[in-house]
Amino acid sequence: MLKDNTYITITRQYGSGGKEVANIVAKKLGINCYDRKIVHLAAERFHNSTEPISNEVMEDLITTSYSMPGSLGDYSFESIPFYNKMFKEQSIAILKLAQKGSAVFLGRCSDYILKDYPNTFSFFIYADDDFRQNRAKDHYGNNTLEQLDKEDKNRKRYYAYYTGQTWGEAQNYDLMINVSNISLEKAADLIIEYIKLQQK
Template identity: 60%
Template sequence: MEKNTLVTITRQYGSGGREVADLVAKKMGVRRYDRKVVAMAAEKLGDEANFHDLIERSYNAPDNCLGNLGDYAYERVPQHNRMYIEQAKVILQVAKEDGSAVFLGRCADYILKDHPNTYSFFIYADDEFRLTRAKTHYAGHTIKDLDAEDKHREQYYAYYTGRTWGDPQNYDLMINTSKISLEAAADLIISYIELRQKNAAKA
């Protein structure tokens, strides 16, 4: 795998996408960025709020999340949410300096869409699978709870990118973790990237 490989993973709540991202990062021997992006952005902003509040605010968007800020949205976000701008800057800086990394959520697929060697994946699962994981991983949340969180992410993503969260057009590959293990999903992502890079080298 090439040294400057960037992977973005977007996941449906309860699909095991976070674990898949961890596995991909370990197999690549690189760092996974998710909440760390928030912490790094907060540090730049000089924000001393507790981390839970930072995480909550990191997904802030206006109530009427119907806007389309278009390309380079992170440069034109209204002043009320500087957190998104700083998160975008952190992601771009990491991509530039680290060479290879795995990004989970944070609109990274959009922010890095024009960056060379970026591969984007969407992890989802059937409701039965998500409900089972909710009982063991999410304090017994219901499907309604999981869907509400996804709706929040969908609105946030739509506002800042002008695109539809979960639209196949935005990703290289969509993987249903109800059908294969999380380990197999990570292996599939690695294999896909290696195949793409091998084909590109032959071109």
């Protein structure tokens, strides 16, 4: 069992299967997984609403709800060197979604946004070029390795712009996992085992 309000953030190299790893971790732990689409939708809902977010709205975003005492609403964006309106809204959405309890967050600089909260663990999923290229044939519309690398460059720029840190730099993560020679499920198991060891 995880401690209450454990946050798992997963950053991934494009073509590594990191999204699937995030979903497997969430399923094994019985917690929510928030990806880009959900965070974006939440940001829009929060921004457009002047009323507190109701349970009905939250149920549109997630399938299971949790509650956490206190508020993350005092999070200061002064530590972010630059941000645009949508990034701020998505950051607020991540913090509000975290109030629902333990969860997995995929990308969106969630490792940076949640880094100062207790029981937050950040992981980076990557793979060798051959693995990514072979996987692209089945999962990414047969994109070339160059196209995958181009997407990663975009992610690096996005991450650097909003956090002032280097995407994929080891010191920003608790653990970096190369999935080239292990299954995505085993990668998920490694993440869960690491967290359990740290929380003993």
